[in-house]
Amino acid sequence: MEKRFAIAMDVGGSHITSAIVDLSEMKVFKESVFKVSFNSNLPTAEVMDFWENAIRTLLEKSEVGKLSGIAMAVPGPFDYEDGTCWIKDQDKYDNFYGLNIKDLLRERFDFDLDFPIVFENDAKSFGKGEVYKNMENLPKNVMAITLGTGLGACFIENGKIVSTGITVPKNGEIWDLPYKNGMAEDAVSLRGLLSNYKSLSGIQANNGLELYILAINGNKKALEAFNLFGEDLAEIILPWLKSFNANMLVIGGKVANAGDLFLNSFREKAKQSGIEIELILSTDNETTALLGAASLLYEA
16 A cells, blocks of 8 residues: 655644654654744744744655645634634734635645645544554544643544534533533642632642642642642543533643642542543644644545
8 A cells, every 4th residue: 555644733823733644554753743832923924934944844754745734733713624723813924814824835835726724623633633543443442631721621532533422412512511610620720729729728830840849849838739639530521521422631731740749539539430441641732733734635
């Protein structure tokens, strides 16, 4: 079988990470990973210079003669089918609002109109990437969540995103589910974690790292804040793990790096609910997102 290769890009507000992906085996060439930081609020042409340089650098570094496409993991709001960016008032990509990314890339390269340029939500790319890391996961029902400044989620069945139907929440999203006196993201995100600590101690921690250091050094209030975080996480997602009949739960995002501090309370809640599930803690969000975005071309 002829080898197929793609360039995958994880598009962030202050950087892009890109790499060559072997679509035949669904593997990221780790030695090809290229990361560049920049201000995404620069004029469009200057941002596109960074993107173009990343793509050309990969093509020059690799021995790939022919590409099967470009796949991009992009935050929303974004028209993932059409390729139009609708990000606004998020302090990133301000000048891209209403612009079609496919057109911008075709202006820089001599791609044919039928050359595949595909887009996936960054949180969904992460979840799909975790599935495609091990092809044995493809038949599984997987729920993947990202814990960071926000709360991302996706539901995956047979390697495909499920965002409609009675087994998943509206649009497959959990961040805006009603929870306590607000919504899920208020409790299960970095701000929720910091809020827990302030409520318990009366002290406002400056950031997640400061709270993490307090906890690993045995600060009781910090440890309690993480325990409460795990309980809140369980309250929010256990009903959907059950509804979706999930076999596997993947947790990623910056806060996942502190998994040892909140997963015990999560597991206890799951046990009390009679839910047994394979739990994967991912600390490799970027290359995972690259693989997830490229899976659109694997399926093509």
